[in-house]
Amino acid sequence: KQEVTQIPAALSVPEGENLVLNCSFTDSAIYNLQWFRQDPGKGLTSLLLIQSSQREQTSGRLNASLDKSSGRSTLYIAASQPGDSATYLCAVRGTYKYIFGTGTRLKVLA
């Protein structure tokens, strides 16, 4: 049974710092992995999707890597801003079902 864990559960950093969010999963037989952002009381926004054959994806200040063999993905946020404050979820897809992690609550202090 696939299990997805995100560490840390919460993170508070000063503005401008580069930071790394971690996601680990127990079953390496995945189709893809997706990182989402969830703002309090708002919807889910897809940030980056990495196919199982890919190693990383980049979008602006975000870079996500995937190491299937070790069951790990990281989301790197460069030059963090207060607007980056949100909960970040990773989700791993098997055949069609996504298994979500519990998220990392990020707070970027001005």
Place this chain on the structure above:
Amino acid sequence: GAVVSQHPSWVICKSGTSVKIECRSLDFQATTMFWYRQFPKQSLMLMATSNEGSKATYEQGVEKDKFLINHASLTLSTLTVTSAHPEDSSFYICSARALRRDSSGNTIYFGEGSWLTVV
């Protein structure tokens, strides 16, 4: 690009009433739609999988008589929370698998989610 729309984004309803959430694929046909629920401070959990024209398959522990799922067309699935209780207050999100013969036919797109508050 493909878009999945959920409506409403926010809904408040009284205890005992039923509330319907719609999930629409706007520019593609979806053979399969998935409904997830997020409990406070927990991860999103799959509730059920619905295939167009057939009954939904519910995950263990999900009451199918309470969470009615209808997938009547290739672009619309609905989730109806019946006889809602405050503990049903949650974030509900759908995703849809595109029906296409090209490589994107295996792509799953997420809606933005719906916040339900039962008072």
